[in-house]
């Protein structure tokens with residue numbers, strides 16, 4: 113099969129397409145396997161990031177045939193004869209298939225994504241906490257989100273999911289500040305198109321989490337206001 | 341502000357940073373990739389603590405005794421006692437930080453894990469490591485906002501500054517920009533297991549190259565029990581690595597078999613009628629190594645409810661990576677390297693043999709002796725990080741951030757070198773080893789074209805050599821180390837720590853008595 117890889121020596125240099133004819137050795141091969149095997153024979157190896165190789169760490173997110181995926185998840189046999197591999201485009205490219213996703217972490221700092229008080233692990237909180245804990249911070253959701261821009265106010269699903277753990281686990285009296293941040297950086301910007309859900313490689317129940325967070329951070333407050 | 345630099349942002353590194361922050365000491369958290377990508381997120385089964393929530397009368401003393409027994413007499417009894425004493429409070433702390441440990445009726449529940457008679461393992465479905473890491477990452481962020489913790493992801497340890505047996509700091513390279521940063525003061529290594537020596541053969545991440553430990557070794561740090569590699573019996577080769585088929589699959593009724601004369605032979609059930617498929621990891625792996633032919637794991641007897649409720653990830657993973665449905669057909673399995681009991685030798689306070697250099701987590705040799713119990717390594721990383729931080733705290737130096745010191749270009753990598761080295765080491769350090777096999781592997785290392793290799797590659801060879809020499813010197817069988825030419829355990833000579841060190845350019849191996857303090861349960 114034919115692999116087209118968008119390469120770039122560094123941020124300063126111009127990108128170019130490099131083509132390889134590639135024959136998978138096994139039917140289970142993934143884009144990650146192909147990159148590893150190609151690199152073993154290349155004088156200037158293609159730079160990409162990986163760690164777990166079992167879709168549990170989010171390191172290898174990239175764009176394959178236009179969609180953000182994890183390279184260790186994307187099986188070659190699921191594609192036709194031509195595969196185009198590019199870095200994530202919403203972030204600054206470092207080199208080849210590596211993009212600098214530090215904006216993910218900057219956003220979480222801005223969202224004050226930590227528990228300001230001890231967690232209260234009620235049964236429902238355990239379920240939501242678990243689901244939200246699974247977020248890989250891979251950035252695939254941001255790649256397809258029509259409303260997310262790095263540097264913008266809206267944090268996207270990669271910010272919403274971690275916040276949903278905190279909102280579920282915090283005692284109600286402690287949620288005030290986080291709720292406000294949630295309304296400003298998530299609720300106000302999200303168009304609920306759920307494009308993000310279809311690409312999330314962890315299969316996180318994003319709509320379920322949003323419903324819970326909205327209930328905790330938005331509706332409760334509105335209801336309270338109505339009562340007054 | 342006083343600061344300490346930590347190399348590694350997995351569970352041990354985060355734990356160290358949080359402890360320092362608690363003491364109002366700053367830390368610089370350096371890692372090849374962000375914490376979300378560290379191996380710690382892969383831990384599945386759980387974390388041990390004698391919380392005694394299951395009405396079985398569990399106790400710290402029993403947790404301690406099980407750990408020492410599992411370690412086959414090589415673990416430091418006093419250190420294990422402190423670890424197991426601290427465990428219940430640590431797990432409660434994790435829960436307060438919002439780790440969604442499994443509950444029933446609002447109360448935490450614990451499960452059984454290999455080598456322990458009591459239900460002592462707290463867990464979050466099959467993603468305990470991920471859940472624990474998420475909570476600690478968020479907690480660490482709180483201190484990032486206060487400036488107490490500074491993160492340096494995409495940074496690699498390039499050099500340790502060691503003079504006259506004292507560590508004065510770490511030089512670190514930004515892998516995105518090549519910029520070099522010098523962090524002066526004490527250094528905590530939390531760089532994970534030595535997976536990089538065995539590409540494709542471990543269940544962990546290739547991100548843990550072993551280069552940090554190799555660097556410490558090159559500077560004279562002692563390494564302990566390097567020959568103790570834990571092989572997990574049920575792993576499956578998938579592209580680039582080995583996929584763990586959790587012990588839980590056998591716990592739920594999975595059966596191991598080989599084909600003989602056209603019939604299935606359930607060998608574990610034949611040889612060990614009582615515990616059968618649930619014998620400890622090292623026993624199962626050894627039996628598998630002695631068999632000819634493919635071993636299969638039959639999971640077709642598991643109910644739909646078990647698959648959906650308790651092993652959903654596993655079924656999906658096997659379908660995805662092996663292209664087979666384990667509920668319908670048996671899974672081909674083979675043992676794979678899962679954990680490194682050996683590593684940078686530390687005392688109970690996590691001090692290495694180099695002053696001002698500390699180590700914690702899987703890169704360190706502590707708590708697990710000749711064999712690690714499931715659920716004890718997350719605990720060891722969490723507790724070890726705290727202990728290392730407490731020791732480093734008194735050495736923390738007053739300074740600002742790091743000092744920029746120009747650029748370091750990436751070291752050239754020799755194509756195929758990791759696989760070549762891995763093949764040699766794997767050949768010598770299989771589940772069953774013997775003198776001739778280990779010597780042959782040492783000869784093969786000698787034949788490598790060392791002059792044409794990069795410095796880091798040469799250091800990895802030295803680390804591999806130390807591993808082979810340690811295995812060669814231990815002329816007995818114990819825990820994860822099985823010598824087919826010395827099948828018996830010899831407490832008289834070898835109930836000791838294997839110590840490898842580089843002295844005047846030569847690797848020396850010696851055996852050091854286990855520290856006192858265990859009493860009768862120490863063996």
Ligand SMILES: Cc1cc2nc3c(=O)[nH]c(=O)nc-3n(C[C@H](O)[C@H](O)[C@H](O)COP(=O)(O)OP(=O)(O)OC[C@H]3O[C@@H](n4cnc5c(N)ncnc54)[C@H](O)[C@@H]3O)c2cc1C
Nearest residue numbers: 348349350351352372380383385386497532701702717718
């Ligand atoms: C599949 C699997 C399942 C497991 N399940 C369990 C379980 O159920 N229970 C249990 O107790 N244990 C389990 N373990 C073991 C446990 O996960 C690890 O031992 C533990 O997480 C190690 O933590 P750590 O902090 O020492 O290292 P890691 O989490 O591996 O972190 C190492 C850090 O060091 C950094 N690093 C490495 N080298 C360098 C370098 N040269 N320069 C800069 N940074 C560097 C990395 O980037 C990373 O941040 C499991 C392991 C695996 C692989």
Ligand code: SF4
Nearest residue numbers: 257302303305306308
């Ligand atoms: S629902 Fe739409 S707008 Fe909201 S985060 Fe997902 S993709 Fe973005």
Ligand code: SF4
Nearest residue numbers: 247248250251253312
């Ligand atoms: S929500 Fe899904 S796609 Fe987005 S960062 Fe988390 S794991 Fe990745």
Ligand code: FES
Nearest residue numbers: 163164165167170
């Ligand atoms: S390498 Fe971890 S998700 Fe692909």
